Amino acid sequence: MTAAVFFGCAFIAFGPALxxxxxxxxxxxxxxxxxxxxxxxxxxxxxxxxxxxFVAGTIIGNKDEPLKKYLLIFGVLVSVxxxxxxxxxxxxxxxxxxxxxxxxxxxxxxxxxxLLAYVSGLGFGIMSGVFSFVNTLSDxxxxxxxxxxxxxxxxFLSSAFMTLVxxxxxxxxxxxxxxxxxxxxxxxxxxxxxxxxxxSALTFLSPYYVISLVSAYIILVLMGxxxxxVAGGTCRSLKLCLLCQDKDFLLFNQRSR
Amino acid sequence: MLAFMASDxxxxxxxxxxxxxxxxxxxxxxxxxxxxxxxxxxxxxxxEDGAEDPxxxxxxxxxxxPPGPDExxxxxxxxxxxxxxxxxxxxxxxxxVATIKSVRFYTEKSGQLIYTPFTEDTPSVGQRLLNSVLxxxxxxxxxxxxxxxxxxxxxxxxxxxxxxxxxxxxxxxxFLFTYIYLGEVLKTYNVAMDYxxxxxxxxxxxxxxxxxxxxxxxxxxxxxxxIMVSALMALVFIKYLPEWSAWVILGAISxxxxxxxxxxxxxxxxxxxxxxxxxxPIFPALIYSSAMVWTVGMAKPDPSSQxxxxxxxxxxxxxxxxxxxxxxxxxxxxxxxxxxYPGEELEExxxxxxxxxxxxxxxxxxxVGKAAATGSGDWNTxxxxxxxxxxxxxxxxLLLAVFRKALPALPISITFGLIFYFSTDNLVQPFMDTLxxxxxxx
Numbered sequence: 091m092t093a094a095v096f097f098g099c100a101f102i103a104f105g106p107a108l109x110x111x112x113x114x115x116x117x118x119x120x121x122x123x124x125x126x127x128x129x130x131x132x133x134x135x136x137x138x139x140x141x142x143x144f145v146a147g148t149i150i151g152n153k154d155e156p157l158k159k160y161l162l163i164f165g166v167l168v169s170v171x172x173x174x175x176x177x178x179x180x181x182x183x184x185x186x187x188x189x190x191x192x193x194x195x196x197x198x199x200x201x202x203x204x205l206l207a208y209v210s211g212l213g214f215g216i217m218s219g220v221f222s223f224v225n226t227l228s229d230x231x232x233x234x235x236x237x238x239x240x241x242x243x244x245x246f247l248s249s250a251f252m253t254l255v256x257x258x259x260x261x262x263x264x265x266x267x268x269x270x271x272x273x274x275x276x277x278x279x280x281x282x283x284x285x286x287x288x289x290s291a292l293t294f295l296s297p298y299y300v301i302s303l304v305s306a307y308i309i310l311v312l313m314g315x316x317x318x319x320v321a322g323g324t325c326r327s328l329k330l331c332l333l334c335q336d337k338d339f340l341l342f343n344q345r346s347r
Numbered sequence: 348m349l350a351f352m353a354s355d356x357x358x359x360x361x362x363x364x365x366x367x368x369x370x371x372x373x374x375x376x377x378x379x380x381x382x383x384x385x386x387x388x389x390x391x392x393x394x395e396d397g398a399e400d401p402x403x404x405x406x407x408x409x410x411x412x413p414p415g416p417d418e419x420x421x422x423x424x425x426x427x428x429x430x431x432x433x434x435x436x437x438x439x440x441x442x443x444v445a446t447i448k449s450v451r452f453y454t455e456k457s458g459q460l461i462y463t464p465f466t467e468d469t470p471s472v473g474q475r476l477l478n479s480v481l482x483x484x485x486x487x488x489x490x491x492x493x494x495x496x497x498x499x500x501x502x503x504x505x506x507x508x509x510x511x512x513x514x515x516x517x518x519x520x521x522f523l524f525t526y527i528y529l530g531e532v533l534k535t536y537n538v539a540m541d542y543x544x545x546x547x548x549x550x551x552x553x554x555x556x557x558x559x560x561x562x563x564x565x566x567x568x569x570x571x572x573x574i575m576v577s578a579l580m581a582l583v584f585i586k587y588l589p590e591w592s593a594w595v596i597l598g599a600i601s602x603x604x605x606x607x608x609x610x611x612x613x614x615x616x617x618x619x620x621x622x623x624x625x626x627x628p629i630f631p632a633l634i635y636s637s638a639m640v641w642t643v644g645m646a647k648p649d650p651s652s653q654x655x656x657x658x659x660x661x662x663x664x665x666x667x668x669x670x671x672x673x674x675x676x677x678x679x680x681x682x683x684x685x686x687x688y689p690g691e692e693l694e695e696x697x698x699x700x701x702x703x704x705x706x707x708x709x710x711x712x713x714x715v716g717k718a719a720a721t722g723s724g725d726w727n728t729x730x731x732x733x734x735x736x737x738x739x740x741x742x743x744x745l746l747l748a749v750f751r752k753a754l755p756a757l758p759i760s761i762t763f764g765l766i767f768y769f770s771t772d773n774l775v776q777p778f779m780d781t782l783x784x785x786x787x788x789x
Contacts, residue, residue, distance in 0.1 A: 119426035122433070123741055130738045133731055137770050139789070140778040162781060169789040217734070218789070224726045226783055249786060256788050289788065296786040 096231045099250035103223050107216050107257045114208075120201060121209050128180060128213025135176035136221065139169035163294065170290050173214070174283045177264065180210055181271045203272055204265070204321055211264020215257035223253040241297065248299040255306045259289060262313040269320045285309055348608050348615060348704050349747050349756045428701045429744050431637035433737060435574050436703075436711055440736075442578040443585070443712040444719045444729055452531040453586045454720045460587045462486045467589040479591035483599045486592075490600070494607065494614040501630075502621055513632055517560060517576070521553040524579045560632060573635045577705050581712035585720060593717050594768075597761055600710060604755040619753055635708065638700020701744065707756040711736050714764045722772050727779055731771040735763035 115121045143165035150161065184206050201209075230246050237243035263282050270278025289309060292302040318328075330336040447453055459466070462485055465478035500509050526549050533540055556572045558564055588596065607613040622629040715732050722728030739760025747754050782789060 119430040123426055123429055126433075126734060126737055126741070130734050133734055133767070136775055136778075136789075137767075140774040141770075143778050144774050162785065162787065165778060166782070166787055166789050173789070220730060221727055221779060222783060222788060224730070225779070228726060245786070249783075252786070252788055293786060293788045 091230055091232065091234045091236060093231065095246055096227060099223075099230060099246045100227055102247075102250040103219060103227075103253035103257070104216075106254065107212065107219065110212060110261070111216070115212070121205070124184070124201070124206060124209045125213040125216070128210040129217035131176050131180045131210075132173065132214045132217040133221075135173045136169065139165065139172045142168050142172075166290050166294075167287065170286050171283070173218075174267075174279075174286060177210070177214065177267055178271065178279070181268055184210065203268060207265045207268030208261065208321075210268070211261040212257075214264060215260030218260055219253045219257040222256070223249060242299070244299060248303060251303055252293065252306065255303070255310050256289070259286075259306075259310055259313060262310070262317040265317040265321055266313065285313065348604070348619075348707075348753050349701055349743060425748070428637065429741055432701055432703055432740060432744065435570060435635055435637070436708060436737070436740060437733075439574045439578050439581070439708050439712050440715045440733060442574070443581050443716040446528075446532075446578070446582060447585065447716050447719045450531050450535045452534070453582050453716075455586075456589075458587065459589055462489050463588060463592050465592075467591060475591060479589070479595050482589070482592040483595040486596050487599050487603055490603065491614075498614045498618050498621075501618060509630070513630070514557075514561065517557060517632070518553070520576050520579060521556040521572075522549060524583065525549055525552055528579060528582070566636075570635060570637075573705060574708070577635075577708035578712060580705075581709045581716055584709065584713045585716040588713075590721065593713065594765065597710060597714055598765060601755075601757040601761040604757040608753060608755040616753075633705045634702045635705060636700055636702045638702075701747070703756055707760075710757055711740075711760060711764070714761060714768070718764075718768050718772075722768065723776060725776075727776055728768060728771045731767045731775070732764045735767040736760045739763040 111125075115125055143161065146164065147161055150157065184203070188201065188203070188206070226246065226249055236245050242248070263286065266278060267282045270276075270282070289306050292305050295302050327336065331339070463482035464485065465481050467475050467478055469475045469478060497509070526545075529545070529549065555564075555568070556576070559569045559572050560576075584593070604615075607615040610616065618629060714736065715729060718732040719729040737760075739762070740756065743754060743756050743759050
């Protein structure tokens with residue numbers, strides 16, 4: 091519960107997202123705008139799901155402990171479904187916006203759908219991560235002892251890792267989802283929804299971090315591989331990239347001479 | 348209010364469509380004086396325009412581009428200008444939130460302004476609501492009266508009076524409020540500072556600020572000072588406006604902004620129109636300008652325009668705190684000569700910039716600062732309001748690009764901000780709190 095924990099957890103949770111932002115989005119104004127719009131959409135979906143949870147809670151009335159837990163689980167599941175619904179509607183909005191941009195200024199290159207998928211996924215992810223973790227982070231700056239009542243002392247660390255996995259997953263889900271929408275593969279959308287539900291459901295096993303975190307990371311790797319191939323990567327291009335022989339790297343080197 | 352620094356090739360006379368936006372365009376041509384002196388002051392940031400970024404829908408300007416069909420021009424003010432406004436708004440909000448979260452002085456209740464005389468320490472909810480509405484009415488009427496007074500002064504060319512008023516208010520902001528702010532920050536961090544050092548620091552800060560804002564200075568420094576001044580003003584409002592009054596005032600002022608800028612007899616609209624009729628820039632103080640302008644090799648100075656155009660700044664913000672209309676924030680906003688002029692070495696930058704009134708900065712920061720100060724959701728509420736305001740600003744700029752006339756910048760953002768504040772505070776925060784305590788992820 092010191093600055094070390096604060097900075098450590100902050101960078102674990104948000105480091106990759108920050109790096110992705112700085113290297114791919116920060117210098118392009120249009121991407122920043124779509125990122126913030128994506129964040130806004132996620133926020134609205136959260137608002138809607140909180141409203142539903144709140145209304146459900148008020149309807150049920152007096153709540154005792156197990157009922158509260160069920161209500162929370164219900165809230166989580168509804169929230170996931172609404173998030174994916176908003177991702178779907180964001181896809182349609184982006185499609186229309188792209189068309190609009192193309193007709194308004196035909197000599198401008200509008201953003202490709204794949205890029206928009208990545209940007210929107212990142213927007214969703216960043217907002218989701220920030221909203222889940224920032225209050226915990228600010229608490230970690232203050233005094234206190236973690237787990238003094240018998241809870242796990244790894245609360246902050248595991249929350250940080252969970253946040254990280256959720257952010258990256260949102261990026262991959264965004265890419266896969268938009269691709270599924272473009273190619274009209276309903277099953278892709280369903281798989282994204284199901285994996286999202288699965289990851290959220292895994293967090294119900296909350297003090298047993300090993301299972302939830304490890305499974306979440308396995309799902310992350312799988313989704314990552316899928317998103318890579320969906321976005322047009324191939325094993326060959328990956329190999330070239332890793333061996334620094336890909337076209338972009340060579341061109342960049344030539345230019346900088 | 349947002350206004351464009353008008354584009355080059357508006358050859359039409361002041362038609363209805365163009366009258367509200369090209370306030371600076373004819374004037375700039377007369378402000379040739381100091382072209383050479385000011386050239387070194389200008390930052391050349393706009394240069395990154397050169398790299399053709401396929402993501403930007405902005406046609407990076409050929410000054411020679413004739414006014415094509417509306418659709419072509421519609422996106423000349425594009426993503427880049429949105430970001431050029433996002434950055435200062437974010438900075439201002441960041442300063443305000445950082446101060447609110449760390450310096451306890453600005454969240455302590457210690458009295459109210461005379462503009463909000465009714466107290467909110469009443470036993471019943473109804474009475475409290477009534478008091479806050481009354482406070483709002485008083486505040487808004489003060490603002491309306493001040494605006495009308497200002498417009499009247501401007502109409503009857505009482506420039507010296509305005510000049511004096513502006514200088515007095517910026518003196519107060521840059522010296523007194525800065526001194527108080529510095530004192531409180533030092534108290535919070537328990538840092539001792541002796542009076543001579545303090546005097547030197549505040550004197551330098553204030554003097555450079557006065558020079559930068561009212562006369563000439565590097566663009567970045569000017570922008571920085573305007574941001575700091577807006578943040579200081581917002582902090583004053585956050586401290587002295589009582590709770591409910593603040594929210595009602597925010598709502599009322601966005602309605603007022605809408606009316607004042609869009610209605611034909613609205614004071615702000617009349618101000619803009621008068622300025623355009625006279626081919627003068629509106630008060631060169633209450634606007635944050637995002638343009639990076641740089642001209643070289645312009646015609647010789649025009650001394651006759653000196654007096655009329657050197658309108659000083661107007662940080663009379665505690666009285667005109669609505670201020671959401673644009674003024675060129677530096678007296679030497681240039682416009683490239685019309686491209687028909689032969690032999691003119693036009694090395695101008697793409698100078699389309701967007702201007703945002705300082706009042707908009709102030710009220711955005713008040714909203715976010717209040718959310719940070721009083722929201723029980725802590726950072727969630729603050730972030731939600733922040734994103735909402737940015738999206739509102741983005742939408743307003745989109746409308747600006749489509750309608751191309753001065754628009755009020757407050758209504759959409761403040762509406763979104765208010766909606767998100769109340770809903771996040773009451774609905775989202777309990778949900779997220781419960782989730783975080785069980786470590787559930789959605």
